[in-house]
Amino acid sequence: MSAHEPADSKPTEDWVYIQNTDLRVGLLRSHGGAIAHLSSQISDFNTLNHYDHGRLVQQSYYGNEDGSLWVDKPWCYNPVQGGDYKGNAAIVLEFKSTETSAYVKTTPRHWASGELVRECTMEQWVDLDGPVLRVRYQFTYNGVTTHKARHQETPAVFVSPKLSTLITYSGEQPWTSAPLLRKVPGWPNESVTLSEGWAAYVDDEGNGVGVYVPGTSEATCYRFEGGAGSDCSYIAPLRTFALTPGLSFTYTAFFTLGDASTIRKRFEVLYATDK
Numbered sequence: 001m002s003a004h005e006p007a008d009s010k011p012t013e014d015w016v017y018i019q020n021t022d023l024r025v026g027l028l029r030s031h032g033g034a035i036a037h038l039s040s041q042i043s044d045f046n047t048l049n050h051y052d053h054g055r056l057v058q059q060s061y062y063g064n065e066d067g068s069l070w071v072d073k074p075w076c077y078n079p080v081q082g083g084d085y086k087g088n089a090a091i092v093l094e095f096k097s098t099e100t101s102a103y104v105k106t107t108p109r110h111w112a113s114g115e116l117v118r119e120c121t122m123e124q125w126v127d128l129d130g131p132v133l134r135v136r137y138q139f140t141y142n143g144v145t146t147h148k149a150r151h152q153e154t155p156a157v158f159v160s161p162k163l164s165t166l167i168t169y170s171g172e173q174p175w176t177s178a179p180l181l182r183k184v185p186g187w188p189n190e191s192v193t194l195s196e197g198w199a200a201y202v203d204d205e206g207n208g209v210g211v212y213v214p215g216t217s218e219a220t221c222y223r224f225e226g227g228a229g230s231d232c233s234y235i236a237p238l239r240t241f242a243l244t245p246g247l248s249f250t251y252t253a254f255f256t257l258g259d260a261s262t263i264r265k266r267f268e269v270l271y272a273t274d275k
Helices: 260-274
Strands: 015-019 023-028 034-040 057-060 065-070 073-076 091-097 101-107 120-129 132-141 150-159 165-168 181-183 190-193 198-202 207-212 218-224 232-241 247-259
Touching: 015 034, 015 091, 015 101, 015 120, 023 101, 023 120, 034 120, 034 247, 057 132, 132 150, 150 207, 150 247, 165 190, 198 232, 198 260, 207 260, 232 247, 247 260
Parallel strands: none
Antiparallel strands: 015 023, 023 034, 034 057, 057 150, 065 073, 091 101, 101 120, 120 132, 132 247, 150 232, 165 181, 165 198, 190 218, 198 207, 207 247, 218 232
């Protein structure tokens, strides 16, 4: 570790780290075991945001309106891996890790009501492979209600506000090295097409973090600038489906660091391998 390493990158009972020669990844037990730190081994800069129990890289799903309130805003059925908006943590049922991998099983909390959503289970397998972080998620719903179909965050990704420019490819010729879209999202949510299934947030020097979720073609994103440490950049690749009794939903998300060209090339290799 470097002498100027930030406090949140040091192992504690709460923080658990996995790492290889390229990446360092931190998971927070007090936030449902969700991923809260991702940095290069040659930098102490955490590309992620963990301002509260919603600001992580984590699972979050939506169902019917249920009379709950997020502060004073009408909300809906919303099991969240990290916890609720008041700071109550989800319950970690199982947590195990090695030097380069981790597994977490969690009972989520309802983001607005704060209740433990015991009919739901969230699992997370985290593995490092060179410069790529692979995260496999599984969500199991054993409730009795059939909810209406909604956009689902797969996953919700909150990153440092220093990473302000969103980069992706939104054209009609994927994986042909066609020019990329670059934009600074506003507030509130904006929609963006992910023709190659990935997007990245980068800083003023063009370096940042990318996320690739095979099978996704759209995302929601925003930049929030509220001050007092609450600023962030956000993106969530989307799938649309309903939470129904017996549902078991699994998907994989990949993350990597670098400039846009490096990020795109690494994800193209994953795409080609998966074809």
